[in-house]
Amino acid sequence: MLKSFMKSCLSISAVALLATGCAYTQNSVNTTADSNVQKENKKVQVTKQYLKVAQDKQYHVTRQNTLESTIDSLATQMMRNTKIPTNKPVLFTSFVRLDNLKKTTEFGRVISESLINELSNRGFNVIEFRGQLNVSIDENGEYFISRDISKLKEKIPNTYVVVGTYSRQFGKIVLNARVVDNISGRIISSSRAIYQHNKRNDCVIFKDCKPPRTIKIIKEKK
Numbered sequence: 001m002l003k004s005f006m007k008s009c010l011s012i013s014a015v016a017l018l019a020t021g022c023a024y025t026q027n028s029v030n031t032t033a034d035s036n037v038q039k040e041n042k043k044v045q046v047t048k049q050y051l052k053v054a055q056d057k058q059y060h061v062t063r064q065n066t067l068e069s070t071i072d073s074l075a076t077q078m079m080r081n082t083k084i085p086t087n088k089p090v091l092f093t094s095f096v097r098l099d100n101l102k103k104t105t106e107f108g109r110v111i112s113e114s115l116i117n118e119l120s121n122r123g124f125n126v127i128e129f130r131g132q133l134n135v136s137i138d139e140n141g142e143y144f145i146s147r148d149i150s151k152l153k154e155k156i157p158n159t160y161v162v163v164g165t166y167s168r169q170f171g172k173i174v175l176n177a178r179v180v181d182n183i184s185g186r187i188i189s190s191s192r193a194i195y196q197h198n199k200r201n202d203c204v205i206f207k208d209c210k211p212p213r214t215i216k217i218i219k220e221k222k
Contacts, residue, residue, distance in 0.1 A: 063194045070195040071111065074164075074177050075118035077191030082179070084188060088160055089127045090179060092116050095164035098174075107206055108166060111175065115162065129156045160188055168206070172196045 061077065064070040092115060095108035120126040132151045136143045146152060164177040173195040179188040203209035 062192060063196050065196050065198075067110075067195060070175065070193045071114045071118060073193040074111075074175060074191045075115055075122065077193070078115075078119065078177060078179065078189045079122050079124075081191060082189040086160075086188070087125050089125050089157055090119070090160045090162060091127050091129045091156065092162045093164075095166050095175065095177075098165040098167040098176075101165070105206055105208075107173075108164075111164065111166070112162075115164075115177070119162075127156070127159065129153070158183065168202055171198050171200070173202065173205075 061073055064073050092112050094104040095111045097103045097105075097108070116126055116128075128145065130145045130147065130152065132144055132146045132148075133153065134151075136146075136151075159182060160179050161182050162177060162179050164175060166176075167174045174192070175195065176190070176192050178190045180186070181188060197205065199205070201209070
């Protein structure tokens with residue numbers, strides 16, 4: 001009878017231990033699952049915060065309603081986004097069409113010239129490489145800046161180069177600018193702005209509107 005009792009006790013103990021082990025395993029699985037859920041939730045919350053900052057930047061910094069504020073945005077971002085402090089000379093090129101990197105317009109030249117002013121006044125070591133070897137004079141005025149290669153220096157010091165593109169889209173123009181190391185191609189700084197002009201046709205901005213239709217007036221034949 002004692003042996004039967006001992007066997008019963010051992011059986012009960014084994015069942016109890018098994019149940020305890022199952023409960024421990026289940027709790028361990030639940031704890032791991034909770035931990036993973038918390039990690040994933042933290043990622044989601046952090047991502048939401050990044051997106052909120054991005055939306056705030058887009059609303060207050062990237063999208064602008066005037067050309068002047070668009071230029072200010074590009075210049076300010078370029079100053080803020082500079083990856084390394086440097087006094088290395090910087091030269092500017094004309095902003096070009098995104099779909100044709102050898103094509104520019106007065107708009108592209110205006111953006112470039114305006115950025116020269118903004119970044120030079122904010123501390124960039126801007127150099128003017130279009131200066132002639134001599135000042136030329138005619139009856140209309142005096143000139144130093146030129147695009148005639150024969151009148152310019154053959155070489156310029158090692159510099160950074162500011163390049164930019166623009167893309168015409170419905171109601172807006174997307175502009176991107178970069179400061180590039182001309183030796184390594186490394187991007188030193190960059191900026192992006194959207195000129196939200198809200199015009200149905202931006203041909204006035206780019207001065208490429210089609211001429212108005214003309215009607216020829218002729219004498220009516222009887």
